[in-house]
Amino acid sequence: MTETRxxxxxxxxxxxxxxxxxxxxxxxxxxxxxxxxxxxxxxxFVAWFVVVLLLQIRALSRGSEAYAAFExxxxxxxxxxxxxxxxxxxxxxxxxxxxxxxxxxxxxxxGKRVPDLWIVGANYAAWAAVSLVLAWxxxxx
Amino acid sequence: xxxxxxxxxxxxxxxxxxxxAALVIPVHLFLLGLAFPLGWIPAPGYEYxxxxxxxxxxxxxxxxxxxxxxxxxxxxxRYTLYDGLQIKHLNELIFFCCYGxxxxxxxxxxxxxxxxx
Numbered sequence: 001m002t003e004t005r006x007x008x009x010x011x012x013x014x015x016x017x018x019x020x021x022x023x024x025x026x027x028x029x030x031x032x033x034x035x036x037x038x039x040x041x042x043x044x045f046v047a048w049f050v051v052v053l054l055l056q057i058r059a060l061s062r063g064s065e066a067y068a069a070f071e072x073x074x075x076x077x078x079x080x081x082x083x084x085x086x087x088x089x090x091x092x093x094x095x096x097x098x099x100x101x102x103x104x105x106x107x108x109x110x111g112k113r114v115p116d117l118w119i120v121g122a123n124y125a126a127w128a129a130v131s132l133v134l135a136w137x138x139x140x141x
Numbered sequence: 142x143x144x145x146x147x148x149x150x151x152x153x154x155x156x157x158x159x160x161x162a163a164l165v166i167p168v169h170l171f172l173l174g175l176a177f178p179l180g181w182i183p184a185p186g187y188e189y190x191x192x193x194x195x196x197x198x199x200x201x202x203x204x205x206x207x208x209x210x211x212x213x214x215x216x217x218x219r220y221t222l223y224d225g226l227q228i229k230h231l232n233e234l235i236f237f238c239c240y241g242x243x244x245x246x247x248x249x250x251x252x253x254x255x256x257x258x
């Protein structure tokens with residue numbers, strides 16, 4: 001026998017980790033995963049809205065000509081398309097946010113838990129009221 | 142001594158920004174980004190908007206919205222990158238880019254609104 005037996009090389013008492021491989025695209029596998037990622041991605045569009053709002057403020061402070069240029073920029077078809085997508089995402093954010101509100105705040109009244117539906121309803125009512133007030137301030141012809 | 146975590150503060154900012162964004166951004170965006178540019182609703186004039194933003198309360202509102210919405214973005218986007226792309230070795234870089242971006246945006250908002258004339 002010419003076979004030479006090498007002593008086994010391993011670190012004593014150290015188990016090998018078992019890690020199953022997860023694809024980078026795991027969130028495409030099922031609709032709930034994709035919904036989760038879309039909900040998280042909505043934050044990017046929230047940030048985009050802040051940029052548009054600040055550009056508006058900057059244009060307003062620079063005078064009426066700068067503001068007219070800003071308004072023309074908003075009419076650019078690409079910007080309109082981007083804002084349409086943004087509206088979808090911010091609405092998705094609002095709906096998903098209000099729908100989990102009962103799980104985030106367990107309101108009690110006279111020792112009893114307020115039903116989830118009431119909390120969701122209150123959130124939607126607040127959304128409608130706030131939207132109306134803001135529209136009242138902004139819609140002036 | 143246990144290490145103090147700043148996670149609760151960041152989470153609170155995320156949560157406050159989430160509520161604020163959900164309540165006000167859809168109507169703002171619908172009007173500013175679609176209804177006014179496409180002429181569905183007549184847009185407010187320059188003079189009116191300028192006078193509106195001159196009000197300290199309006200500027201405080203815009204500043205709070207920008208500040209909280211940006212920190213909401215930073216927190217949520219950071220975890221999306223952590224979980225979605227599995228790039229753990231870049232976690233520190235992601236952390237600094239997200240919160241750095243939110244801080245820069247907040248400073249920009251403060252600068253514009255403080256110097257608004």
